[in-house]
Amino acid sequence: MELLKSLFQEYGFIINITILVLLLIVLFLEVLNRIELNRVEKRYRKLMKGNNKNLEELIMSYTENIDSAVEKVNQINESLKDVDSRLKKCIQKVGIVRYRAFDDVxxxxxxxxxxxxxxxxxxxxxxxxxxxxxxxxxxxxxNGISKYDLSDEEKQALDQALR
Incomplete structure (x- = not known):
């Protein structure tokens, strides 16, 4: 105990200064912590603005909205696949040739x-x-081929459509 007293008497000033510096560091960290906490509270209030729900209810509501949106997107994709398969069977290529078939016309x-x-x-x-x-x-x-013989004009129209 005497040793402790003698150390404190000898180095008391240094110990007090060190404690003061540590206290100032803790005080500075507390101020930074309060500033960050205020920032987080403002963001939370902005997030919850106009809602009487707590954060968990709000997240669950958003999750349900996302699930319904995903379901609608899947329905639209199925509908799009159906339209795409039907579109493949629609007329997409056209070739036309006009000509005089008879000399008297x-x-x-x-x-x-x-x-x-x-x-x-x-x-x-x-x-x-x-x-x-x-x-x-x-x-x-x-498949671009006729079972019947084609005239020159019909072949020309077919070639236009195939191109």
């Missing part, structure tokens, strides 16, 4: 039209216009 009134979907399936529709009669007929196309 004055203008290019005859035509051949190729109508194809994404898989190059469809028809070639041909209309022949003459002075005394008009004839229209169609030839099926599968």
């Amino acid at each position: 004055g203008s290019d009134l005859s035509f051949s039209v190729a109508l194809l979907d994404e898989n190059n399936d469809g028809i070639v529709l041909t209309g022949l216009f003459g002075r005394s009669e008009c004839t229209t007929f169609a030839k099926p196309i599968e």
Whole structure:
């Protein structure tokens, strides 16, 4: 005990200064802590502004909203897949050639039209216009090829559609 008293008497000033410095450091840290706590409280009040719910209820509400949004997105994706599969079967490629089929007709009134979907399936529709009669007929196309012989104009229309 005597040793402790003698050490304190000898180094008392240094010990007091050290304690004072440590006290000032703790006080400074307490001020920084209060400032940060006020910042967090302001952010919390801003987050909870207009809500009578606690934070847990608010998070649960947002989670439910996210779940319903994800469900709607999944429904839209399914609907989009259905539309996309139906769109592949729609006419997407068209080629048309107008020509004069008969010498006694004055203008290019005859035509051949190729109508194809994404898989190059469809028809070639041909209309022949003459002075005394008009004839229209169609030839099926599968994978860009007809089972029937095509005229030069029909081949031209088909090539336009395939390009």
